[in-house]
Amino acid sequence: KAGVTQTPRYLIKTRGQQVTLSCSPISGHRSVSWYQQTPGQGLQFLFEYFSETQRNKGNFPGRFSGRQFSNSRSEMNVSTLELGDSALYLCASRPLETGGELFFGEGSRLTVL
Amino acid sequence: AQKVTQAQTEISVVEKEDVTLDCVYETRDTTYYLFWYKQPPSGELVFLIRRNSFDEQNEISGRYSWNFQKSTSSFNFTITASQVVDSAVYFCALSEIQGAQKLVFGQGTRLTINP
Numbered sequence: 396k397a398g399v400t401q402t403p404r405y406l407i408k409t410r411g412q413q414v415t416l417s418c419s420p421i422s423g424h425r426s427v428s429w430y431q432q433t434p435g436q437g438l439q440f441l442f443e444y445f446s447e448t449q450r451n452k453g454n455f456p457g458r459f460s461g462r463q464f465s466n467s468r469s470e471m472n473v474s475t476l477e478l479g480d481s482a483l484y485l486c487a488s489r490p491l492e493t494g495g496e497l498f499f500g501e502g503s504r505l506t507v508l
Numbered sequence: 509a510q511k512v513t514q515a516q517t518e519i520s521v522v523e524k525e526d527v528t529l530d531c532v533y534e535t536r537d538t539t540y541y542l543f544w545y546k547q548p549p550s551g552e553l554v555f556l557i558r559r560n561s562f563d564e565q566n567e568i569s570g571r572y573s574w575n576f577q578k579s580t581s582s583f584n585f586t587i588t589a590s591q592v593v594d595s596a597v598y599f600c601a602l603s604e605i606q607g608a609q610k611l612v613f614g615q616g617t618r619l620t621i622n623p
Contacts, residue, residue: 398552428610428611430611437614437615438599438601438611438613438616485551496558497553499552499553501550504551
């Protein structure tokens with residue numbers, strides 16, 4: 396069974412640009428979550444989607460947005476990039492609506508110059 | 509608010525030593541989940557264990573064991589006879605049981621096992 400797949404794995408952007416990251420969950424998983432990992436702030440929750448609906452959102456500015464498609468694939472977008480957005484963005488999926496462990500992808504490492 | 513504290517930022521031991529990673533949590537919820545994840549250099553978080561707050565029984569899986577003590581709000585992780593392959597960053601995390609269940613992570617403990 397394929398794991399959580401995230402693309403691209405690495406990318407470099409400049410301040411002011413926007414970026415879109417993609418996540419394909421494990422087949423059959425309908426819940427997708429996104430986390431940001433930085434050396435200073437650690438792992439922080441961005442948002443979670445279930446059946447194309449955002450169920451929960453972390454404490455991030457409106458520049459961070461996401462969506463989920465009918466096939467459970469998810470994308471997150473960051474507009475007007477800032478240097479502080481440089482991070483590893485991790486996507487995770489879960490088979491159930493509630494409960495159960497999260498299965499993480501290897502992440503997309505974003506560098507903002 | 510929920511909070512997880514991993515006071516040990518880095519631990520370095522020699523192979524075959526036993527090592528314990530500490531985790532202390534805070535929550536107002538009466539029911540919750542606790543987790544441990546391992547993050548190797550590749551970046552993905554690898555699930556190790558989930559513990560329901562109802563179940564205070566300790567668990568052992570091979571060389572890994574977990575000690576959950578609700579009275580002290582701790583969920584410690586012990587690796588027995590450590591191996592070089594155990595080198596990674598380990599995260600303790602907490603989530604509610606109902607609802608969207610976002611994970612609240614500790615800052616992580618970088619474990620280095622030296623040959």
